[in-house]
Amino acid sequence: MSNSKLYRGSLNTIILKLLSQHDKMYGYEITQKVKALTKGELNITEGALYPALHKLEAEGLLDVEVVKVDNRMRKYYKLTQSGTKETVNKMEALADYINTMQALLNPKLA
Amino acid sequence: MVELTENQIQQLYKFTEQHYVEWYDVQTELVDHLANGIEHQIGLNPELSFESALNNEFKKFGVLGFSEVVAEKTNVLNKHYRRLVWQSFRAYFKLPKILLTIVLVLALWQILYVSDFNFKMFIIIGFLIGFQFILIRYLFIKSRKNKKTVKQTGKKLLINKTLLGLGDLLQIANAFLIYPISFAIIHNSDFMFLENPFYQFTIAALIVFLSITLFVSIKVVPEKLLQKIIQQHPHYKSMLL
Numbered sequence: 001m002s003n004s005k006l007y008r009g010s011l012n013t014i015i016l017k018l019l020s021q022h023d024k025m026y027g028y029e030i031t032q033k034v035k036a037l038t039k040g041e042l043n044i045t046e047g048a049l050y051p052a053l054h055k056l057e058a059e060g061l062l063d064v065e066v067v068k069v070d071n072r073m074r075k076y077y078k079l080t081q082s083g084t085k086e087t088v089n090k091m092e093a094l095a096d097y098i099n100t101m102q103a104l105l106n107p108k109l110a
Numbered sequence: 111m112v113e114l115t116e117n118q119i120q121q122l123y124k125f126t127e128q129h130y131v132e133w134y135d136v137q138t139e140l141v142d143h144l145a146n147g148i149e150h151q152i153g154l155n156p157e158l159s160f161e162s163a164l165n166n167e168f169k170k171f172g173v174l175g176f177s178e179v180v181a182e183k184t185n186v187l188n189k190h191y192r193r194l195v196w197q198s199f200r201a202y203f204k205l206p207k208i209l210l211t212i213v214l215v216l217a218l219w220q221i222l223y224v225s226d227f228n229f230k231m232f233i234i235i236g237f238l239i240g241f242q243f244i245l246i247r248y249l250f251i252k253s254r255k256n257k258k259t260v261k262q263t264g265k266k267l268l269i270n271k272t273l274l275g276l277g278d279l280l281q282i283a284n285a286f287l288i289y290p291i292s293f294a295i296i297h298n299s300d301f302m303f304l305e306n307p308f309y310q311f312t313i314a315a316l317i318v319f320l321s322i323t324l325f326v327s328i329k330v331v332p333e334k335l336l337q338k339i340i341q342q343h344p345h346y347k348s349m350l351l
Contacts, residue, residue, distance in 0.1 A: 027139065028146035046143065047172045051182035058190040064342045066138075071116045073345070075139045 007042055011052050013094050014044075016061065016079065016087040024065060024076040027053060053077055061086050112152045114145050118160055125164065131176045133268035135346070136183055140176060144168070180268075187268060191277025194334060198326035211318060218314035223307060230304050237317050238291070241324055248328045249274065252351050263349050269339055270351050276327050287320075 007014075018033055019025060025033070030053075031044045056062045061083035065076045079087065114122075122141040131137050147167035152158050168175065202211045222230055256270050275281075303309045332351070340347050 026142065026146075028143045032150075045172060046170050047174060047178045050139065050143075050179045051186075054183050054186045058186040058193075066343045066345070068345075069142075070113055072114075072119050072142050072145055073138050074142050 008048065010094060011044065011048060012056060013087075013090040014042075015049075015052060015056065016083060016090055019062070019077060019079045020084065020087045024078040026074050026076050056083070112149050112156075114149060114160075118148075119145060121160075122164070125168075126176060129168070129175050131180055132266055133180070133183075133271070134265035134349070135267045135269055135343070136176075136180055140179065183268060184272075187272040188275070188277040191272055191331060191335065192279060194331045195277065195279065195323070195327050198330045198334075199323060202322050211322070214318045214321075215311075215315050218317060219311050222304075222310040222314055227301075227304065230310075231301065234304075234313060234317070237320075241320060244324060245328070255351055259349050259351070265349055267346065267349050269335070269346075270349070273332055273335070273351050277331075279327055 014034060015030060018030060027046075027049055031046065031049060034042055034044050053062065057064060057077065060080060062077045063080045063083075065078065067074050067076060119141060122144050123137055125144070126137040126140050131140060144164060144167050147170070148160065148163040151163040151166060152160070171179075201207050222233065225233070252274055256274060259270075260266050304313075336350055339350060
């Protein structure tokens with residue numbers, strides 16, 4: 001990923017958005033999903049993903065469910081009610097940001 | 111799809127431990143992550159050995175390895191604990207509990223107001239020693255239990271460490287309360303301000319606030335937190351404090 005700094009600020013929004021489209025997801029699944037959706041353009045680093053998930057969990061936006069899968073424990077994350085609300089806010093904020101950037105960088109399109 | 115063996119999963123636990131993740135609750139999530147990555151790689155390239163696949167996965171965590179995950183998780187848990195303390199504390203300043211808070215402050219203020227100087231000192235020092243005693247007793251019982259469970263299960267939980275440190279509240283209390291109070295006691299031989307009703311009220315309020323903080327930190331919050339953890343991770347039950 002070449003533009004990691006540009007994407008980093010949106011990591012929480014990406015996680016919340018993905019979880020709003022899926023019932024529950026685990027960490028590895030999130031990294032793979034992002035990679036697939038962006039055709040490899042965005043590769044979430046493991047060292048950033050888990051801290052972000054843990055923070056969102058502590059903020060009460062995510063709930064956790066631990067399930068035994070095969071021969072190991074798997075920790076699933078899902079949105080809480082306040083997480084669902086926050087997703088909407090964050091998506092709006094991101095859309096505003098994209099519009100503003102577009103107006104600045106490419107006035108004809110805006 | 112390749113599936114790792116039980117033995118390989120145990121190797122992964124060991125691997126995280128060797129890379130400075132001593133907490134079972136943090137190890138578990140990392141193990142699942144590494145296992146998924148390894149299975150995926152071997153699925154694409156069946157010739158790849160388990161060790162090289164593990165190596166490739168670990169590299170993705172960057173030069174800092176797992177340390178960032180551990181540090182961040184520790185931080186987040188401590189903050190979470192303090193936030194719960196603050197939430198429960200605030201409840202004592204809203205109806206209906208605020209009535210109890212007011213009654214306690216006024217009652218203690220009255221007692222300080224009517225009693226003579228020696229008895230005032232006795233009450234204040236009594237409370238300070240009482241707080242220390244309750245706290246030390248709590249920590250003693252909990253850390254003994256912690257040692258016992260670690261010995262029995264062979265697993266350490268980060269959440270238990272958070273409970274034992276009261277979410278770092280102990281350090282904060284030391285810095286902002288115990289040291290200043292000790293300093294005041296050592297450097298002030300004259301406690302005449304105790305005769306001033308305004309200070310008496312302040313001291314009564316402080317003692318009541320401290321009592322509430324202590325009560326929620328060692329009773330309300332640990333119970334709330336443990337209940338949630340058991341609900342989310344039923345298999346941790348035997349390892350929790």
